[in-house]
Amino acid sequence: MDWGAIFSNSVVWIINPETIAYALATVGLAIHFGYGGLLNFGQAGFMALGAYGYAISILTFGFPWWAGILVGIAASVVFALILGIPTLRLRADYLAIATIALAETVRLLFQTTAFDAVTNSADGLGGYHESFRAANPIPKGTYGFGPFTYNETDWWVRIFGIFLLAVALLITWLLMRSPWGRVLKGIREDEDAVRALGKNVFSYKMQALILGGVFGSLGGVVFALPSAVIPGAYVPSLTFFLWTVLLLGGAATIFGPVVGSVLFWVIMAFLSNLLPRMVEAGLLPFMSNQQANIMRFVLIGLALMLIVIYRPQGLLGNKKELTFNAR
C-alpha cells in the first residue's frame, strides 16, 4: 500500500476550504449550544443562506464579492429572527425539531423549480468566482511545499477562510470572557436564576442565535468560495456532521470547533484513501469500493453516539462545563 499518498492526501485536509467552513459554522454552533445551551439543529440553513446570499447577489444583482458576503450575513440575521421568535421560549427538544424543520424549509425553497431563474433549482449555482479572484493580492504561480502546494487561487481561498475563522475565534474569545458571555453561560446553567437577576433572557438568547448564525453563514460562504452551491449539500446531515465536529472538539471551548473539524476531515480523508486501497489489496474481501466509502458514514454515526455517551465534554472540554443539563 502507498502509505505516502494516503498520508499526504489526508494531511492536506488540515487547511482545506471544507475544513475551514465546517470549523466556522461549528464556532457558531458552539455559541448556540456550548455557551448558550440552545439546541440549534438548523445550522445547515444558516450555511445555505450564506452560500446562496453570496452567489445570488453576485450572479443576479452583479454585486462585488464583499457585498455578496454582507448579503449572506444579512440573510442569516433575518433568518435568526424568524427562527428565534417562535422557538426560543420552547423546551430544548422542541427547539431542535423546529430549527431542523425551518432549515429544511430554506433548503426546499432554494431547491424548488419555482425560483429556477434565480436559484437554478436542484442543479445549483456556479461561475460566480471572478470578482473574488480578481481581488486576490497573491501573484500568479504555485506556492507551498510537499502536499500543501497550491496555485494562487487556492491559497487565496484558504487564507481568506482562515482569516474569517481567526476573526470569529477572536470575537468568541473576547465575548465569552465579557459580562455578556457570563450572562449567556448563566442562562445555559439556569435560565430562571438569570431571569431573577433582572436580565432579559430572551434578548440574550436571540443575540446569541444571531451571532452564531452569522458565523454559520460565513461558513457557508467559505464552503461556496472554491466550487459551486448545490442545494443537496445543505441537508440535515450537514448539521449532524457539524454537531459531531462540535462534540468531538468540545462544545464549550474556543478551539474545540477547530480541533474537531480538522480531526473530522483528516480522519474522513484518511479512511477514504485507506479503505478502498485495503479493498483493492484484498484485506476487506466482503466490501466493494463503494461500500468502503459508505462505511465512513456509519462510523460518523457511531462516533457521535460514543462521544455523547462517554465523553460529552469533548476532547478539549471541561467536565464542569457540561451543557447537557437542558430542561
Add this chain to the structure above:
Amino acid sequence: MVPAQRSRSLVKRPIMLLFAVLLASMAFAMTAVTPAHADDVNTDKYQYVFSGNVKYNDKPLAGVEIDVSGNGYSATVKTDEKGQWSVGVPEKKKYDITLVESTLPKGVIVSQEGNDRLTISEKGATIEAEFGLTDSKSVNFFLGQGVRETVSFFDQFVSRAINGLNFGLMLALAAIGLSLVFGTTGIANFAHAEMVTFGALMALTFSVILVWPIWIAFPLAVILTGVLGWLQDVALWKPLRIRGLSIVQLMIVSIGFSLALRYVFQYFYGGRTYQLPDTGSKKIQLLGPIALSVTDMVSMGISIVMLLLVAYWLQRTKIGKATRAIADNSSLAATSGIDVDRVVRIVWIFGSALAGLSGILWAYFRPGIKWDMGWQILLLIFAAVVLGGLGTAYGALVGSIIVGLLVELSTLWIPSDVKYVGPFVVLIIVLLVRPQGLLGRRERIG
C-alpha cells in the same frame, strides 16, 4: 452553463445599480428562454456524452426539446430531422434528462409502460441517467398515443384529499410509536425513521429477493421490526436510562444511531430504488372523481384497522392503560406498582412494529424502497406529533391526518417539490400559539 454568461459590472451609483439589475435580469431571462438550438450541445467541449433518438411510430421527430441537468450543469438541445440529439456533460455522474412534452406533436406523450425509472412532471418526462463503463450513454424515451389529462379543480381537490388521507393514515402508524416512546421515555427518537425503512427493506428482502409470498413476507417484516425495537431498548436505551443521560444527550444519541443505521442500509442495499410486488397497480374509478388502486384501498384498510386496534389497546387493556399512566407521570405510575421498564419495552416493540408496517405502506405510496426513505418522512412525522401534542397517541393520529391532507392538498396551489414546506410552516405557527399541540396539556411543555 447559464449563470456564467451573465454580465457582472462594478456598480458605483444607485441609478447605475438599477440599470445593472435590469440588464442582468434581462440578460438572465434571455439566456433562460433562448438556449442554443442545436442537435449537438457541448459535445466537443466535454468528453462525456448523452445521446438519443426520438421517434414515434418509427418516424423521427424533429424539434423536440431535451433538457439535461445535474451536478451544477444544465443544457438544452433540440432534435434534428433524424430525431437525433446529443449533449456533452462535464462529469461522469448521474444527470436528469427531461423530454419537454409540450414540444411533442399533439396527442403524443411519453409512454410510462416499460419505463420504471421515468418520472412525469408538468414539464415533461424525466429519466435519471448514469454512464456505464464507456463515456457515452444513449437515452431513449418511448412515445405513445395519449393526452396528459387535465382535471377540474373540484375533482383534483377530492382525489388529492383522498390521497392525503391515505398518506395521513400511513403517517399516523409511524407517528404513534414515536409519540408513545416520547411519552414514556422522553426521547425524541430520530432513529424512528430507520424503523420505517427497516420494515420496508425486510419486506423487500423476503418478498422480492427470497420470493416468498407476501402474506408471509410482510407480517414477518413487521415482526422483525418489532424485534429490532426490542433489541434497541435492551441493548441501547435501557442501559442509557440507567446511566442517567439527559434527554438532550439521548436525542443526540438517537441522531447518531439514525445516521449509522441509515448508512448500514445503504451499505447492504446500495443507492438504488426497489419496488415491491404489485406496485403501481391500476386505478379503479369508484365514485365520481375518486379513483383508487387495490393497493391504495388495502393500505387504507390496514391503517384504519391497526389504528382502531391501537385505540382499543390504549383504552381497554392493562398495558395500554399503564402506558398512558406512564406518559402522564412516570414516577407516580411507578409508585402505584406499574413495572415501568416492562411497559417501556412493550412500547418500543409495538412502536417499532407499527413504524415497520407504515414503511411497507410508504413503499407502495411513494412508490419505491430506498435506503433513506424513512428519513424523508421523519420530519413530517415529527411535525404531526408536535402538531397533535408530543406524547399523546390520539394527538399523533389527528396531527398525522392534518399533515397528510396538508401535503397533498397544498400541491393544488404550490409546486409539488415544496409540498413538505406546508407542514413545517404549520408546525412553527402551532409552536407559536399553542406549543403543547392540539391535544396536549399545558404543563407538558415545561
